[in-house]
Amino acid sequence: MCGIVAAVAERNIVPLLIDGLRRLEYRGYDSAGIAFIDEANQLQRIRSAGKVQALADRIDSERPGHLGLAHTRWATHGGPTEHNAHPHTASERLALVHNGIIENEQAIRKQLIEHGATFTSETDTEAIVHLIDHLLAQGQSMLDCLVEVQQQLQGSYAIAVLDQQHPDTIWGLRKGSPLVVGVGVGEHFLASDAAALVPLTQQMMYLQEGDIVAIRRDQAALYDQQGKPIERTIQRSNLDPESSERGHYRHFMLKEIHEQPAVISATLDGCLNGTRILPSLPAELLSQVRAIHILACGTSYHAGLTAKYWIESLAGIPVSVEVASEFRNRRPAVPEHTLMLAISQSGETADTLAALELASELNYLATIGLCNVPESALTRACDHALMTRAGLEVGVASTKAFTTQLTVLLLFTAALAQAQDKPKSRIAEVLDALGQVAQQTREVLALEDQIEALAYRLADKQHALFLGRGAEYPIALEGALKLKEVSYIHAEGYAAGELKHGPLALVDESLPVVVTASSNELLKKLESNLREVQARGGQLIVFADRAVTLDSNDDMHVMHLPLNHSIASPIVQVVPLQLLAYHVGVIRGTDVDQPRNLAKSVTVE
Numbered sequence: 001m002c003g004i005v006a007a008v009a010e011r012n013i014v015p016l017l018i019d020g021l022r023r024l025e026y027r028g029y030d031s032a033g034i035a036f037i038d039e040a041n042q043l044q045r046i047r048s049a050g051k052v053q054a055l056a057d058r059i060d061s062e063r064p065g066h067l068g069l070a071h072t073r074w075a076t077h078g079g080p081t082e083h084n085a086h087p088h089t090a091s092e093r094l095a096l097v098h099n100g101i102i103e104n105e106q107a108i109r110k111q112l113i114e115h116g117a118t119f120t121s122e123t124d125t126e127a128i129v130h131l132i133d134h135l136l137a138q139g140q141s142m143l144d145c146l147v148e149v150q151q152q153l154q155g156s157y158a159i160a161v162l163d164q165q166h167p168d169t170i171w172g173l174r175k176g177s178p179l180v181v182g183v184g185v186g187e188h189f190l191a192s193d194a195a196a197l198v199p200l201t202q203q204m205m206y207l208q209e210g211d212i213v214a215i216r217r218d219q220a221a222l223y224d225q226q227g228k229p230i231e232r233t234i235q236r237s238n239l240d241p242e243s244s245e246r247g248h249y250r251h252f253m254l255k256e257i258h259e260q261p262a263v264i265s266a267t268l269d270g271c272l273n274g275t276r277i278l279p280s281l282p283a284e285l286l287s288q289v290r291a292i293h294i295l296a297c298g299t300s301y302h303a304g305l306t307a308k309y310w311i312e313s314l315a316g317i318p319v320s321v322e323v324a325s326e327f328r329n330r331r332p333a334v335p336e337h338t339l340m341l342a343i344s345q346s347g348e349t350a351d352t353l354a355a356l357e358l359a360s361e362l363n364y365l366a367t368i369g370l371c372n373v374p375e376s377a378l379t380r381a382c383d384h385a386l387m388t389r390a391g392l393e394v395g396v397a398s399t400k401a402f403t404t405q406l407t408v409l410l411l412f413t414a415a416l417a418q419a420q421d422k423p424k425s426r427i428a429e430v431l432d433a434l435g436q437v438a439q440q441t442r443e444v445l446a447l448e449d450q451i452e453a454l455a456y457r458l459a460d461k462q463h464a465l466f467l468g469r470g471a472e473y474p475i476a477l478e479g480a481l482k483l484k485e486v487s488y489i490h491a492e493g494y495a496a497g498e499l500k501h502g503p504l505a506l507v508d509e510s511l512p513v514v515v516t517a518s519s520n521e522l523l524k525k526l527e528s529n530l531r532e533v534q535a536r537g538g539q540l541i542v543f544a545d546r547a548v549t550l551d552s553n554d555d556m557h558v559m560h561l562p563l564n565h566s567i568a569s570p571i572v573q574v575v576p577l578q579l580l581a582y583h584v585g586v587i588r589g590t591d592v593d594q595p596r597n598l599a600k601s602v603t604v605e
């Protein structure tokens with residue numbers, strides 16, 4: 001969703017801000033804008049609906065600036081128009097950008113209008129800049145204003161604001177939405193996401209809830225929500241500056257699909273310390289667990305569903321998995337010794353964070369967050385954090401985040417089984433299976449040309465059905481989600497055993513049915529489901545492991561994957577479904593990296 005980048009430097013910051021916005025494009029947005037103080041100490045503001053390039057085209061490269069802020073906006077209050085784009089201004093001296101939502105905006109707007117403010121947009125953001133303007137006019141310092149703003153505003157927000165009358169400082173404030181300070185040599189930056197800053201500096205200070213910051217060329221001064229000076233440690237970001245580059249790949253989604261063998265290996269390395277599995281989790285905690293609640297959204301929810309199969313069969317602990325948007329709005333019953341596991345690639349998803357907030361009022365044994373972004377709101381809110389090492393995921397459609405989540409979840413299953421005194425041989429089996437996943441994934445990726453050829457069978461369809469059984473049922477759900485996100489084809493994922501209970505009515509010769517088949521104890525049952533589809537003329541595409549003895553015929557295309565069945569098979573089985581969705585999207589000419597209407601991090605309810 002929205003993105004913020006701001007800079008104070010001796011060099012011209014305008015191209016830096018535009019480059020920063022480009023690195024934030026992946027979050028999803030519909031307009032962009034920039035404000036800076038030029039060399040004549042004039043406040044310049046340029047905004048544009050549409051892409052960052054449209055904004056860049058309007059900027060006069062002859063007019064440099066040394067202090068400024070910029071924004072990509074994903075419309076919530078008011079349409080995606082130029083006049084709603086950020087930065088918003090007041091009294092021709094303040095310019096402000098904002099991520100998040102102000103819940104009491106109407107009341108504040110009304111009061112400020114009564115005091116003479118003139119609003120020019122439908123955004124909630126404009127209320128913030130007029131509120132600061134109003135407080136400054138009463139003689140308060142900017143620091144005092146930001147302390148007061150926190151008391152008056154309800155909702156979640158990160159803001160950056162500049163004052164043309166103090167052209168050496170940009171102020172930032174974090175309350176509910178992330179904000180990070182980039183520390184350079186004689187220059188400082190602010191951003192909603194470290195990815196915007198990594199080419200400029202790797203030294204980051206992550207603001208915490210209520211923190212206020214003043215960045216100047218030579219320093220970043222931090223204050224708590226009462227305005228008292230505080231310190232935050234500087235951490236080195238391990239984000240690869242090239243992770244926000246596409247390299248030789250046509251799309252980020254394709255690049256990220258191909259990165260999977262490397263990031264799965266990196267994730268495994270990060271989670272094992274000699275014989276210790278997930279050393280950051282205390283064994284005494286895991287030994288007390290009697291039930292687990294998993295909360296997540298979208299792809300992360302599918303990872304949680306897969307984990308339920310693994311945890312219940314290996315560790316014998318009951319697991320319930322629920323979408324966070326439902327959980328947050330009900331009163332869940334929590335049995336004693338229940339662990340809450342929240343899964344989120346970004347660590348910013350509003351529904352998952354709200355579920356965690358609710359968890360703090362309930363009787364959980366502990367909360368664990370599984371996340372891909374260090375220092376995210378999710379990792380800070382949980383008692384324990386488990387990290388995937390997928391690196392920056394730019395494509396809106398999650399791919400490498402999913403397979404690395406599954407990798408950690410299977411390790412988590414092994415750690416639980418170990419702590420619950422389950423047979424050592426089963427744990428060794430899991431570790432052995434995981435050790436082969438990266439290579440198997442590499443071999444599946446080598447089949448890309450054949451999968452691309454299969455994509456043509458789906459490209460002109462309106463609907464598709466994905467089927468799986470056991471731990472591959474969530475993989476069918478994920479395959480269907482990928483296809484709908486990037487190709488806009490309506491796709492449903494079903495447990496193959498449910499076919500007869502409804503979806504069979506959809507099957508005719510126009511319906512492609514995509515199936516993952518593993519040589520496990522459920523294969524015979526799955527084969528019966530395939531026959532049910534064939535009997536109704538459905539067009540089957542089956543991705544089978546090497547021991548499945550199915551052959552292609554007129555209405556069934558079987559692609560054998562270089563994969564031996566193991567508990568880790570679902571991690572590899574999803575890869576051909578990702579490639580299939582990607583190539584269908586490309587054939588149909590969609591924007592696969594930034595599908596319409598979607599944002600990478602869903603930071604609003």
Ligand code: AGP
Binds near residue numbers: 300349
């Ligand atoms: C996946 O392809 C999605 N775009 C989406 O479903 C995503 O998984 C969901 O919004 C949750 O995001 P999170 O993992 O960052 O919390």
